[in-house]
Amino acid sequence: MGVAPLLRKVFMVDLLKGLSVTFRYQHPSQVCTEQYPLERPQIAERYRGLPRLNVNPETGETLCIACNLCASACPEHLIVVESERNPVTKRKEMKRFTLDVSRCMFCGLCEEACSTDCLELSQDYELAQYSRDGLIFDRARLESGPENTVYSR
Amino acid sequence: MLEYITNYLNSNLTPGQAGNIFWAVVYILLIFAGVSAAVILMNWGERKALAHMQVRLGPMRVGPHGLLQPFADALKLLLKEDIAPSEADKMVFWVAPLIVVVTAFTTFIVVPFGQTHAVTDMNIGILFMLGVSSLGVLGIVTAGWASNSHFPLMGGLRSSAQMVSYEIAMGLAVISAVLMTSFSGVGPFGVGGEGTGSGTLSMIGIVQAQQAQHVWFVFKLFPLGLIAFGIFAIAMVAETNRAPFDLPEAESELVAGFHTEYSGFRWSLFFLAEYAAMVAVSSIAVTLWLGGWLRPFTYWLSGSGWDTAFSLFPGLTFLVLAGFTFFNTVRMPKHPALKIQTVGLGVFGAILGVVGLLLFVPGVRERIQDIYWFSIKVAVFMYLYIWYRGTFPRYRFDQLMKLGWKVLLPVGFGVLIATGLIGLSDQLLEWVKGVMHWA
Numbered sequence: 318m319g320v321a322p323l324l325r326k327v328f329m330v331d332l333l334k335g336l337s338v339t340f341r342y343q344h345p346s347q348v349c350t351e352q353y354p355l356e357r358p359q360i361a362e363r364y365r366g367l368p369r370l371n372v373n374p375e376t377g378e379t380l381c382i383a384c385n386l387c388a389s390a391c392p393e394h395l396i397v398v399e400s401e402r403n404p405v406t407k408r409k410e411m412k413r414f415t416l417d418v419s420r421c422m423f424c425g426l427c428e429e430a431c432s433t434d435c436l437e438l439s440q441d442y443e444l445a446q447y448s449r450d451g452l453i454f455d456r457a458r459l460e461s462g463p464e465n466t467v468y469s470r
Numbered sequence: 471m472l473e474y475i476t477n478y479l480n481s482n483l484t485p486g487q488a489g490n491i492f493w494a495v496v497y498i499l500l501i502f503a504g505v506s507a508a509v510i511l512m513n514w515g516e517r518k519a520l521a522h523m524q525v526r527l528g529p530m531r532v533g534p535h536g537l538l539q540p541f542a543d544a545l546k547l548l549l550k551e552d553i554a555p556s557e558a559d560k561m562v563f564w565v566a567p568l569i570v571v572v573t574a575f576t577t578f579i580v581v582p583f584g585q586t587h588a589v590t591d592m593n594i595g596i597l598f599m600l601g602v603s604s605l606g607v608l609g610i611v612t613a614g615w616a617s618n619s620h621f622p623l624m625g626g627l628r629s630s631a632q633m634v635s636y637e638i639a640m641g642l643a644v645i646s647a648v649l650m651t652s653f654s655g656v657g658p659f660g661v662g663g664e665g666t667g668s669g670t671l672s673m674i675g676i677v678q679a680q681q682a683q684h685v686w687f688v689f690k691l692f693p694l695g696l697i698a699f700g701i702f703a704i705a706m707v708a709e710t711n712r713a714p715f716d717l718p719e720a721e722s723e724l725v726a727g728f729h730t731e732y733s734g735f736r737w738s739l740f741f742l743a744e745y746a747a748m749v750a751v752s753s754i755a756v757t758l759w760l761g762g763w764l765r766p767f768t769y770w771l772s773g774s775g776w777d778t779a780f781s782l783f784p785g786l787t788f789l790v791l792a793g794f795t796f797f798n799t800v801r802m803p804k805h806p807a808l809k810i811q812t813v814g815l816g817v818f819g820a821i822l823g824v825v826g827l828l829l830f831v832p833g834v835r836e837r838i839q840d841i842y843w844f845s846i847k848v849a850v851f852m853y854l855y856i857w858y859r860g861t862f863p864r865y866r867f868d869q870l871m872k873l874g875w876k877v878l879l880p881v882g883f884g885v886l887i888a889t890g891l892i893g894l895s896d897q898l899l900e901w902v903k904g905v906m907h908w909a
Contacts (some may be wrong), residue, residue: 339861
């Protein structure tokens with residue numbers, strides 16, 4: 318062993334270096350922990366969360382034209398669209414829309430297939446439910462967006 | 471009867487020396503309560519400080535900043551089922567935690583928190599402390615053996631092997647400090663002088679020797695005192711089975727080591743004993759090398775002005791803590807769920823502030839300051855324990871043995887011999903002169 322490494326060992330230079338690192342990390346600004354229900358994380362813009370059915374913001378009518386493209390694009394066949402032709406306007410109108418999130422892998426193919434930008438993957442990530450049936454979301458839930466539980470004491 | 475109680479207050483002795491049983495019992499109860507409070511505080515402090523070193527937050531939910539977490543834990547442990555393995559040696563299994571706790575708390579009998587603030591002043595104080603605190607290892611070995619399970623047995627074996635590697639170096643370091651009490655010279659390098667030094671094993675005597683020599687023994691015969699202190703500081707971490715020498719309970723290797731099979735209250739006894747032992751061993755180090763209850767610079771900054779200035783420290787410490795608490799109360803996130811916690815933290819800060827103000831009262835100030843200086847020095851050691859745990863990875867067993875036998879032991883012998891030779895330097899010179907003359 319050379320003189321320099323020996324001196325390093327005797328004066329415990331490496332140990333002291335380690336101690337200084339842990340000491341500096343104690344500053345509160347270094348803390349990485351997020352206190353989840355109180356502080357919500359910033360979700361990335363392109364995060365793929367729960368699908369959402371967009372509505373026309375002015376009229377509040379759905380943008381869906383019941384073309385069934387999303388249902389055929391879904392690799393897991395999770396989307397069911399039921400439609401009816403309106404006798405007055407002669408247009409197909411969406412009656413029921415269900416999406417089984419329990420097997421959804423958030424691939425975004427339905428979003429890409431949608432021709433009216435109605436179906437869109439949102440940034441909602443809180444999908445826990447009390448039952449499996451609760452994960453089959455209907456039109457109302459998909460249009461209203463996330464209903465986060467507000468925790469109070 | 472009343473006279474028996476009040477007479478002691480006028481004497482300037484420890485209850486043990488005065489032979490006053492009443493005050494001895496009061497002191498023992500106070501120390502028991504104080505050490506238990508220190509363990510509670512240490513439990514919270516360790517979890518918080520360690521968490522911050524690992525860039526986590528630590529306990530945050532039970533009480534403001536997790537201040538009530540130790541109480542919640544204690545409640546949980548008391549309510550847990552007390553399980554003993556069916557194949558265990560029941561009797562020994564029950565006795566083991568008792569041995570550990572009793573030895574950890576018995577050592578406090580001789581710890582001098584102040585000149586008169588000790589239960590008793592034994593003339594073999596340091597020997598008693600080392601002996602009793604080493605007995606704690608017996609409890610750990612019995613726990614490991616009685617559990618009748620692989621991991622505890624390995625933990626117990628490791629504990630005993632660790633003890634033989636460290637106790638000797640520790641003892642040598644202690645002896646070199648005890649040797650220093652027999653010097654009568656003043657200052658860091660004074661050894662000879664008129665008359666002989668006291669040369670004592672009594673804990674109070676050792677601190678008084680440092681007072682008489684106007685120097686803490688860390689700085690005596692620099693760097694000999696510092697090296698001996700360093701040896702003790704390493705050995706005491708191994709003695710209390712703390713990281714980086716926590717081989718007997720190595721979580722990643724032995725589940726929980728010697729207390730794997732213990733649960734509930736018995737486990738909490740091991741926990742209590744471990745922390746009490748940490749405080750006890752730190753107070754040995756403080757007494758032997760860091761001047762015990764003496765305030766810093768007793769000699770350089772002497773005089774009544776400086777005395778008053780230093781006696782303000784206890785109150786100031788509490789006021790700083792209170793200010794820190796209030797700062798955090800303001801910083802608390804404004805959320806309805808945290809309202810109660812914010813108020814609680816504010817009340818806690820107010821209590822700290824009131825205690826701080828109480829400590830400025832002259833009568834209290836005079837009484838409390840030796841206890842304060844002792845506790846603050848021990849608290850620094852407690853922080854060091856946490857800091858080591860947050861920094862160093864665990865030593866492998868052969869590395870630990872190598873450090874104990876090949877480094878600490880020879881260095882300890884060297885320091886002891888050098889201290890002795892320098893202490894006797896005057897006589898040695900005389901002797902050499904005599905030999906030369908005769909030749």
